[in-house]
Amino acid sequence: MAEGGEDIQALIAALARLPGLGPRSARRVVLSLIGRKPGQMAQLATLMSRVAETARACTRCGNISEAEICAICTDPARQTGELCVVEHVADLWALERGRAFRGRYHVLGGTLSALDDISPEDLGIPRLLARIGPEQVTEIILALNATVEGQTTAHYIADALPDGLTVTGLAQGVPIGGELDYLDDGTITAALRARRRF
Amino acid sequence: MAEGGEDIQALIAALARLPGLGPRSARRVVLSLIGRKPGQMAQLATLMSRVAETARACTRCGNISEAEICAICTDPARQTGELCVVEHVADLWALERGRAFRGRYHVLGGTLSALDDISPEDLGIPRLLARIGPEQVTEIILALNATVEGQTTAHYIADALPDGLTVTGLAQGVPIGGELDYLDDGTITAALRARRRF
Numbered sequence: 001m002a003e004g005g006e007d008i009q010a011l012i013a014a015l016a017r018l019p020g021l022g023p024r025s026a027r028r029v030v031l032s033l034i035g036r037k038p039g040q041m042a043q044l045a046t047l048m049s050r051v052a053e054t055a056r057a058c059t060r061c062g063n064i065s066e067a068e069i070c071a072i073c074t075d076p077a078r079q080t081g082e083l084c085v086v087e088h089v090a091d092l093w094a095l096e097r098g099r100a101f102r103g104r105y106h107v108l109g110g111t112l113s114a115l116d117d118i119s120p121e122d123l124g125i126p127r128l129l130a131r132i133g134p135e136q137v138t139e140i141i142l143a144l145n146a147t148v149e150g151q152t153t154a155h156y157i158a159d160a161l162p163d164g165l166t167v168t169g170l171a172q173g174v175p176i177g178g179e180l181d182y183l184d185d186g187t188i189t190a191a192l193r194a195r196r197r198f
Numbered sequence: 199m200a201e202g203g204e205d206i207q208a209l210i211a212a213l214a215r216l217p218g219l220g221p222r223s224a225r226r227v228v229l230s231l232i233g234r235k236p237g238q239m240a241q242l243a244t245l246m247s248r249v250a251e252t253a254r255a256c257t258r259c260g261n262i263s264e265a266e267i268c269a270i271c272t273d274p275a276r277q278t279g280e281l282c283v284v285e286h287v288a289d290l291w292a293l294e295r296g297r298a299f300r301g302r303y304h305v306l307g308g309t310l311s312a313l314d315d316i317s318p319e320d321l322g323i324p325r326l327l328a329r330i331g332p333e334q335v336t337e338i339i340l341a342l343n344a345t346v347e348g349q350t351t352a353h354y355i356a357d358a359l360p361d362g363l364t365v366t367g368l369a370q371g372v373p374i375g376g377e378l379d380y381l382d383d384g385t386i387t388a389a390l391r392a393r394r395r396f
Binding site for chain 2: 003004005006007008010011014015018019020021025027028029030031032033034038039041042043044045046047048049050051052053054055063064065066067071088089090093096
C-alpha cells in the first residue's frame with residue numbers, strides 16, 4: 001500500500017529481479033520513470049513488448065536477433081572463412097564493439113560441465129562441426145573466457161575439430177592500460193612467456 | 199547491427215538512461231530478459247505500460263498512486279492530526295518501510311532554490327498550509343533531508359506555519375549500528391549535544 005498501488009509494487013518487484021538491480025535501485029528506476037515526461041514510460045514498455053515478441057536466437061550462430069538468421073550470418077562481406085567461438089552472446093557483442101573481427105561467430109551458450117550436466121550437445125558443438133564444411137571455414141578462433149571452464153571447453157572443441165583447420169585462441173597478456181602492480185601473477189607469467197620483439 | 203536488431207538496440211539505449219544503469223548493465227538486463235522463460239519479458243512490458251497509464255501524483259499529498267487520492271490519504275485509520283513533510287516520494291516510502299509513522303504525508307517534490315528558481319509555490323507549500331484546517335492537523339513533522347537545502351526549506355516552512363501548531367523535526371544522532379570512528383564530526387557533535395539519560 002505504501003509504495004504506490006499493486007501494479008507499482010509488482011513492477012518494482014519484477015525490476016528488482018533483474019541482474020545488477022535490487023529493491024532499492026528498482027524503486028529509484030520506477031520513481032524516475034513515473035517522474036519523467038508522460039509517454040516515456042509507455043514508450044519503454046512498447047519497446048520491451050516488441051523485443052519480447054521478436055528477439056530470438058539466430059538458428060545458425062546463436063546470436064540474439066530479430067530475424068531467424070542474424071545480420072552477421074547474412075552479411076556477405078563476412079564470409080572470410082574465419083569462425084569465432086564464444087561462450088555467450090555478451091561476448092559476441094563485446095568482440096563486435098572492438099570491430100577487429102570480420103568473420104562469423106558461433107555462440108555456445110555456456111561451458112562444458114559434468115557437475116551441471118552440460119554436455120557437448122547442450123552447447124551445440126555438433127552444430128558447430130556441421131557448419132565447417134558448408135561455410136568453407138578455414139580457421140576456428142576459440143575466444144572463450146580465460147577461466148578453467150572456458151579453457152577446458154576450448155580444449156574439448158579443439159580435439160573434436162577435423163584435421164586441416166587452423167585453430168587459434170586469443171592472446172594472453174597485459175591488458176591495454178594495465179599496470180603490472182595490479183595484475184595477477186598468472187597474467188604476468190603468461191605475458192612474459194609470450195613476450196615479443198619490439 | 200551487432201547488438202541484436204534495431205529494437206534491441208533502442209531498448210538497451212532506453213534502459214541505459216535509467217538511474218543506476220549504464221550501457222553495460224542495460225545490455226546485461228536485456229540479455230537476461232531475452233534468455234528467460236518466454237513470457238517473462240512480455241509480462242514486465244505489460245506491467246510497465248499499465249503503471250505508465252495509471253500512476254499519478256495523489257492530488258492531496260503528492261504520493262505516487264494509482265488513484266486520484268492515495269491509499270494513505272484515504273485510510274481512515276491515519277487521521278491522527280500528524281502531517282509529515284518530506285522532500286520526495288522516495289522519502290515517504292522509506293518512512294513507510296519503518297512503519298513508525300501512522301499519520302499522513304505531504305510531498306514537496308524538492309527543496310527551495312533561488313539558483314534553480316524553485317519557489318514555495320513550486321513545492322506546493324500553499325497547498326500544505328491549506329490542508330491544516332480541513333484535516334485538523336495539530337503537528338507538522340518536518341522530515342526533510344539533513345542537508346543545507348533541506349534544512350533551509352524546513353526553516354522556511356516552520357516560519358510560514360500558523361501559530362498554535364506543534365512543529366517538529368527528525369532527531370539527529372548516531373544511526374543504529376553506526377560506529378563512531380566512521381561518522382562525520384557534525385553527526386557526532388549533534389549526537390553529543392542531544393545526549394539523553396540512560
